[in-house]
Amino acid sequence: MKTLTLSFTLNGVPTSVAIDPAERLLDTLRYSLGLTGTKEGCGEGECGACTVYLDGLPVNSCLVPTYQVRGRSVETVEALDPRALTPFEGAGATQCGACTPGVVMTAMWVSAHRELLGTHTIRELMAGNLCRCTGYDGIADSIRAVLGERA
Amino acid sequence: MQRREGLAKLTGRERYVDDLPLENFLWGMTVRSPAPRGRIAAVRFAREVDWSQFVVVDHRDVPRSNVVALIEQDQPVLAAGYVRHMHEPVLLVAHPSRDEARRAARAITVVVEPEPAVLDFRVPPRPDQIQYEPDNVLKRLKIEKGDVERALREAPVVVEGVYETGAQEHVYLETQGMIAWLEDDVLVVKGSMQCPYYVLTALKHALGRDESRVRVIQTPTGGGFGGKEEYPSTIALHAALLALKAGRPVKLIYDRPEDMAATTKRHPSQVRHRTGLSADGRLLAQDIEVLLDGGAYATLSPVVLSRGLIHAAGPYSCENVRIRGRVMFTNAVPFGAFRGFGAPQTLFACERHMDVIARTLGLDPVELRRRNLIRDGQSTATGQVIRDGTDRVAVLERALALSGFREKQRAHAAFNAAERTRRRGIGLATFYHGAGFTGGGEAHLSSRLQVAGRADGRVEVLSANIEMGQGTLTVFTQIAAERLGLATDDVVIGEADTARVPNSGPTVASRTTMVVGRLIERAADDLRRRLGLDERARGAVVKEAIRRWHREHPAVGAQHAAPLLGEAVYERPPGISWDEERYRGDAYGAFAWAAYVAEVEVDLRTSVTRVIDFVAVQEVGKVVNETLARGQIQGGVVQGIGWALMEECKFKDGGMINNQLTNYLIPTADDVPPIRVAFLENPYPHGAQGAKGLGELPIDGPAPAIVNAVAAATGADPRMIPLTPERLMELLNEGAGVRQPAPVNAECGVRNAE
Numbered sequence: 075m076k077t078l079t080l081s082f083t084l085n086g087v088p089t090s091v092a093i094d095p096a097e098r099l100l101d102t103l104r105y106s107l108g109l110t111g112t113k114e115g116c117g118e119g120e121c122g123a124c125t126v127y128l129d130g131l132p133v134n135s136c137l138v139p140t141y142q143v144r145g146r147s148v149e150t151v152e153a154l155d156p157r158a159l160t161p162f163e164g165a166g167a168t169q170c171g172a173c174t175p176g177v178v179m180t181a182m183w184v185s186a187h188r189e190l191l192g193t194h195t196i197r198e199l200m201a202g203n204l205c206r207c208t209g210y211d212g213i214a215d216s217i218r219a220v221l222g223e224r225a
Numbered sequence: 226m227q228r229r230e231g232l233a234k235l236t237g238r239e240r241y242v243d244d245l246p247l248e249n250f251l252w253g254m255t256v257r258s259p260a261p262r263g264r265i266a267a268v269r270f271a272r273e274v275d276w277s278q279f280v281v282v283d284h285r286d287v288p289r290s291n292v293v294a295l296i297e298q299d300q301p302v303l304a305a306g307y308v309r310h311m312h313e314p315v316l317l318v319a320h321p322s323r324d325e326a327r328r329a330a331r332a333i334t335v336v337v338e339p340e341p342a343v344l345d346f347r348v349p350p351r352p353d354q355i356q357y358e359p360d361n362v363l364k365r366l367k368i369e370k371g372d373v374e375r376a377l378r379e380a381p382v383v384v385e386g387v388y389e390t391g392a393q394e395h396v397y398l399e400t401q402g403m404i405a406w407l408e409d410d411v412l413v414v415k416g417s418m419q420c421p422y423y424v425l426t427a428l429k430h431a432l433g434r435d436e437s438r439v440r441v442i443q444t445p446t447g448g449g450f451g452g453k454e455e456y457p458s459t460i461a462l463h464a465a466l467l468a469l470k471a472g473r474p475v476k477l478i479y480d481r482p483e484d485m486a487a488t489t490k491r492h493p494s495q496v497r498h499r500t501g502l503s504a505d506g507r508l509l510a511q512d513i514e515v516l517l518d519g520g521a522y523a524t525l526s527p528v529v530l531s532r533g534l535i536h537a538a539g540p541y542s543c544e545n546v547r548i549r550g551r552v553m554f555t556n557a558v559p560f561g562a563f564r565g566f567g568a569p570q571t572l573f574a575c576e577r578h579m580d581v582i583a584r585t586l587g588l589d590p591v592e593l594r595r596r597n598l599i600r601d602g603q604s605t606a607t608g609q610v611i612r613d614g615t616d617r618v619a620v621l622e623r624a625l626a627l628s629g630f631r632e633k634q635r636a637h638a639a640f641n642a643a644e645r646t647r648r649r650g651i652g653l654a655t656f657y658h659g660a661g662f663t664g665g666g667e668a669h670l671s672s673r674l675q676v677a678g679r680a681d682g683r684v685e686v687l688s689a690n691i692e693m694g695q696g697t698l699t700v701f702t703q704i705a706a707e708r709l710g711l712a713t714d715d716v717v718i719g720e721a722d723t724a725r726v727p728n729s730g731p732t733v734a735s736r737t738t739m740v741v742g743r744l745i746e747r748a749a750d751d752l753r754r755r756l757g758l759d760e761r762a763r764g765a766v767v768k769e770a771i772r773r774w775h776r777e778h779p780a781v782g783a784q785h786a787a788p789l790l791g792e793a794v795y796e797r798p799p800g801i802s803w804d805e806e807r808y809r810g811d812a813y814g815a816f817a818w819a820a821y822v823a824e825v826e827v828d829l830r831t832s833v834t835r836v837i838d839f840v841a842v843q844e845v846g847k848v849v850n851e852t853l854a855r856g857q858i859q860g861g862v863v864q865g866i867g868w869a870l871m872e873e874c875k876f877k878d879g880g881m882i883n884n885q886l887t888n889y890l891i892p893t894a895d896d897v898p899p900i901r902v903a904f905l906e907n908p909y910p911h912g913a914q915g916a917k918g919l920g921e922l923p924i925d926g927p928a929p930a931i932v933n934a935v936a937a938a939t940g941a942d943p944r945m946i947p948l949t950p951e952r953l954m955e956l957l958n959e960g961a962g963v964r965q966p967a968p969v970n971a972e973c974g975v976r977n978a979e
Contacts, residue, residue, distance in 0.1 A: 094324075110244035111237020113447075115398045116481045120886035123398055151237035163231045166856040170694025171234030171241075172398035172447030178235055201895040204886070206396050206448050207694045209859030210894040212852075 080144040084109075085153035091140075099138040100124045103150060111151040111175045115204065122203035125176035126150050132183050134202075151175035154182060161219035166212030173205045177213055185220045226713055226850060229698040230445070242402045242416045242444040243478045250404070251280060251319035253467045253477035254330035257487065258308035258315055261342035261556035261879040262356075265306050268316065271332035279329050280471040282317040287466065289433030293459050294426055297363075297523035300559070302431050302462045308337055309356065310521035310558050311880030312487045314459070319467045319475050342556035344879050346518035347495050357554040363519045364527040364552045368534055368606050368808050371545035376510035380501025384582045388498070388574035389945040390928070392518075392874035393491035393867075394881070395563060396891050397693075399447020401457060401488060402478035405464035408440075414465055415442045418457035419449045420731035421689050425723045427458035428465060436723075443721040446693040450864070451562035453693065454733050455524055456488045485884035489561025490874060492529055492552070493518040496537070496574035501545075506588045508543040508597050511606075515550035515571055520559035521879075525566075526552040531663050533567025535607060535812045536925075539575040540617060540657040541594075542603040557879035562733065564861065565924040568658060569868070573946065576654040576929030580936060590933065591630070594655045595621060609811045615844050615907045617818050621655055624820035627903055628840040633824060637938070648827045649837075650938025654930040655820045659813030660735040660918025664803040667740060667814070671795055672730040674744040676705060676752045677719075678771035678789040680780075684709060684752065685717040687790075688729040690741050695920055696853035697737055703849060704742045704913045708749040710763025727792075735918025738849055739815065742913025744793040752791025798911040815909045815917045819843035821862070821926035825934040832954035834870055834935055838898050843922060844905040847915030851904075854919060859900040861923025867892045869928035873947045 076092040083089065084107065091106055103109045103126070112135055115123030119134040126135045127149040159178060161167075167181075168174040177200070184190060184199045191199075196214050205213060233239040268283075270276055284291050284305040293300045304315045315335050320326040343354040343361060350361045357363060377383055403416030412434060418424055418441075425441045428434065441461070446453060460477055467475040479487065494517050501510035515533055519526040534550045583590040598617045604610045625631070630651060637649040661667050675687040686705050692698045698718050705716045719726055729741050753762055756770040774789050803810040824838040841858050848854045871890045875883045883889045908915025932943050941956040 104244075109237075110240065113237075113241075113399070114243075114480075115400075116886040118481075118885060118887055121398065154236065156232060156236050159232065159235045162235050163227050164852075166228075166852045168228065168231055168234045169696070169856055169860065170398065170446065170448040171230070171239050174234045175237040195895070197894040201893040204396075204398065204891060204893060205860075206398055206450070206864065206891065207860045208856055209861075209863035209900050210897060211859045211899055212856055214894065214899070 078141060080141060082143045082145060083147040085149055093140045095141060097140045098136055099126070099140045099143060099148070100135040102140040103135060109150050109152055113172055113175055115173060120204065121173065122180060123173050123176040125179040125203065127179065127183065132180050151179055154178065158182065162216040165215040165219055166208060167216040169207030173203060177203045177205060181213065181217050181220070185217060188221065226699055226703050228696065228853070229702055230692065239445050241399055241447055242404060245404065245415070245444065247404060247474055247476060250474035250476050251321055251467065251471055252323040252326040253317055253319045253464055253475045254326045255314050255463060256316040256318065256330050256333045256335060258304060258311060258313040258337060259335060260308060260337040260339050261311050261344065262309055263337040263339045265304065265308060265315065265335060266338045267336040269334040269336065274329055274332045278320060280319040280467055282466045282470055283315070286470055287431055290431050292431060293462065294430035295455055295524060296527055300522035302459070310556050311878050312558055314463065317463050317467050319471055342879065344555055344557065346493065346553040346555050347516060361554040362551050363523050363554050364530050366530055366534055366550050366808065368546065368548040370606055370608060373510050373512050373545045373547040376545035377499065377501045377512060380509045381504050382502045382586060383499060384502065384585050385499045386578045386581050387944060388496050388577055390494045390570045390573055391947055392493050392560065393563060393872050394485055394874060394889055395450045395452030397448025397450060397452055400479045400481055400484040401453065401460055403457065403460045403464040404474060404476045405461070405468040406474035407468065407472070410438055412439045412465055412469070413442065414461045415444055416457060416461060417446045417453055418443050419446070419453045419691060419693060419733060421691070421721050421723050422728045423455065423731060424458050424461045427462060431462055432465060440722065440724040443691045446691060449693040450564045451566065451733065452488060454562040454731065456561065481886060482884045485889065486881050487558065489524060489559055491563035492526065492560040492567065492570065494570035496571055498574060498578045500578065500582060502582065502586065506586055506593045506596055508541055510545040511538050511543050513537045513548045515548065517552045517567070518555055518557060518560060519552040520555055520557040522559045524559045524561040526560065528663065529562065529567040533571045535659065535663065536568035536657070537571035537575060538606040539572065539579070540599055540655055540818060541597040542599045546606040548606055555879065557876065558881065564864065565921045566734065568921070569925050569928065572656045572925045573928045576656060577932055577944065580652070580933040581942070590653060591625065594653070598655060605812070607812045608809045613815065613907065613909070615818055620818050620842055620844050620905055621820040623903060623905065624822050624840055624842040627842060627901065628822035628824070628838065630822060641938070646829050648829060648938040649825065650934045650936070651822060651824045652930045652933030652937055653820065653822050654926040654933065656925045657816045657818050658735065658922040658925055659816050661740045661814055662734055662736065663812055665805055667795055668797050670730045672741065672744060673727040673792065673794050674729040674741060674748050675727055676745065676748040676791040678752060678774060680772070680775040682768035682772045683715045683717055684711065684771070685719050686745055687719045687726040688741060689721050689723070689726050690729055690732045690737050691721045693732065695857060696850060697732065699853060700738050700742065700849050701745060704745045705749055707914065708746045709753070709767050711767065715768065735920045735922070738916045739909070739912035739918045740795065742916060743911060744795065746913055747793035748791040750791070751793060755789065755791060814911060815846065817843055817845045817917050817919055817922045819922055819926055821930045823927065823930040823934045825931060825938055827935060827938050827953070829957065832950040832957060834948065834953065836866055836898055836931060840901045841923060841926070842903045842905065843919070844907055845919040845922070846909040846912050846917030847906050848904050849914050849916050854904065855902045857920050858902045858923045862900045862927050863892050863897050865924045865927030866897055866931065869931045869946050870948055873949055
């Protein structure tokens with residue numbers, strides 16, 4: 075039962091939505107707000123296909139109860155600038171595409187936080203996003219391209 | 226050319242089945258068997274639920290025939306009074322709320338009177354376990370060449386070995402799902418699938434509808450790997466039955482645990498080799514016995530066995546070969562199609578056995594392979610004479626050079642002598658994979674494809690072959706554009722909608738680019754003929770001729786009486802013949818050839834094996850799209866690394882109990898090294914642009930290369946995969962080279978060999 079109404083910022087826009095108190099953010103985004111770019115892969119925080127930014131940090135939206143985002147900022151793959159994604163297109167970062175929105179969300183966050191690469195490898199930082207198609211080389215190469223490094 | 230739908234996928238705009246807008250629909254849920262075998266004594270509906278709010282379907286609601294039509298007509302759409310495996314579908318429920326539907330499904334109890342289940346495919350069944358007359362063998366096949374018994378008697382050396390592989394879960398990232406609704410009297414089913422016409426056949430058969438009253442449309446499919454070859458027919462039927470009864474659209478989407486518990490997996494296998502050799506390591510006789518676990522219904526097991534047997538002797542020349550195979554019925558969730566289709570299992574055994582032979586004879590594994598690799602003019606086990614002009618030794622040499630095989634062997638000797646807790650090793654596998662349907666399969670399919678000319682001068686490819694990540698949309702665009710000299714923007718790939726596209730066959734068996742792509746070329750040629758153009762006409766000339774045709778043949782209403790279509794039907798390449806009765810002849814139009822090298826590091830404290838370098842060299846005919854082809858190889862190799870080292874299906878009563886990604890582990894980016902890929906190209910004259918199939922090839926080689934590397938690193942002699950740390954630790958504790966059976970774990974689908 076959708077007994078709770080809450081407000082938050084979604085992709086920069088103030089948003090109100092009625093929810094079931096037990097609802098997952100993933101389902102609110104997909105089924106109430108029509109933002110189907112965020113995917114469900116496992117439902118338990120293992121695969122990363124449902125990655126969104128919560129107050130600027132990547133989280134698995136299948137593990138976030140929607141009521142927790144009250145008053146906070148949520149960004150989904152729909153908010154990304156498609157022009158920033160060209161390196162992913164050329165390097166074979168996507169095949170079936172089911173993991174891709176989550177991969178792209180984590181990858182763009184990593185490339186916006188290059189300081190992490192001082193202590194972690196790209197592959198370590200991407201280990202929370204499972205991909206069954208690419209073998210990860212296309213993804214790692216794309217991130218290097220985004221960072222302006224040689225693949 | 227870049228992936229056609231790439232940007233849509235990257236931005237999240239691509240709409241998969243669960244993303245499609247749907248109005249006024251019900252969520253479907255499945256009620257499943259709680260036991261591996263027995264009579265359904267009762268179905269109890271909890272009293273506290275108001276059942277009038279739900280649509281409930283059981284086997285009595287199947288209009289015509291309670292069968293999921295496939296090779297054998299043995300699998301019910303919904304169990305009718307009797308169950309043969311855990312999680313077998315028994316009832317369906319639907320409700321506007323997903324949560325309510327889920328709760329209702331849990332409030333239905335299926336009571337089963339248990340009967341003796343058969344759960345270990347390697348143990349001969351007791352009489353009370355026989356469920357497939359007379360001996361629980363679902364399919365038996367034999368390939369014979371020369372005189373194996375005599376050759377084994379006369380051989381100076383005979384080496385034997387038994388090898389086992391476990392089940393593997395596909396883990397396509399998009400779980401399975403379908404939506405179904407009635408449009409006037411036409412049943413429309415849309416969803417994630419590899420084979421729209423398989424689904425159509427199953428719907429027609431069970432529902433008693435002809436083609437004018439049922440329509441199947443594929444939605445963008447988030448991975449398949451064979452897992453969406455046969456199983457989608459079952460989900461489509463379930464969604465359809467609920468929609469027909471409810472009179473409203475129904476959406477049936479599996480979550481991950483349900484998908485992993487209920488759908489097919491790779492067949493577990495046990496393969497025995499008895500090999501006769503000369504003292505210098507020439508193969509004189511190969512006697513091979515293959516046993517597969519089929520699970521509770523035949524699904525595609527007969528053809529999985531067939532492909533497995535044909536690949537079982539490896540890419541080697543041997544005059545005396547006998548390969549016998551059986552698929553065993555068990556009360557496990559049915560095993561089915563998975564990338565490689567039986568070949569990865571038999572090639573694991575073959576290629577691990579080659580290293581066992583080398584160690585037994587004191588030969589170099591590389592030299593043993595080099596000596597026996599098939600040369601042009603020599604024949605395979607089925608008597609297929611290979612004369613494609615590919616230099617298979619050169620494929621091997623390239624892999625050795627690229628991986629620095631010899632240098633690394635020397636470096637590892639020094640490393641292993643100096644290190645206390647780590648061991649490094651390098652291993653090799655040489656192998657092959659036949660592209661397209663086996664034997665007479667392609668001729669039997671008789672695939673048909675059309676290329677239409679549209680009023681704006683563009684062409685549209687009409688085929689039933691689908692995109693599931695492997696690149697069909699892109700490669701088909703390239704092939705049509707190249708054939709007609711058009712820009713890629715002038716090519717449209719039609720939606721795989723059975724109401725619109727002819728049956729160009731299933732999207733399986735590494736056949737799409739090679740076989741179906743060739744049909745595009747021929748249909749494009751036919752279109753040009755229909756336009757009155759000669760074969761040199763390209764580009765603007767073709768476009769203008771199409772536009773002119775439309776000006777001269779204005780449409781009446783929305784439809785042309787005779788639309789502008791080029792068409793092609795599969796034709797067997799000349800010189801190919803296959804004897805299904807004796808299992809002799811040309812099993813495949815073409816083989817792709819490969820040599821893979823894995824370098825591993827084993828941590829002796831944890832027994833964890835890490836692949837630290839991987840080189841994949843293959844000859845696949847002409848590469849049509851380098852980025853996509855490389856992606857297929859890299860993804861296949863990583864899936865193979867998972868199968869070799871970490872992916873273990875744990876079974877209890879024939880049902881998977883680690884059916885979630887928390888405890889069924891697939892490789893992450895951090896578990897694998899960069900996969901170094903090289904292609905050698907020897908164009909195949911009967912494939913599109915000279916291409917051969919390559920999608921399945923890369924799953925065949927990693928497991929044996931990796932296990933051979935672990936053997937080289939540690940001195941252990943592993944014979945089964947997945948070679949998990951637990952299993953390797955047991956081998957290492959027993960002492961290098963000494964093989965003992967692992968403790969028998971009745972809950973586990975596989976055990977150690979010997």
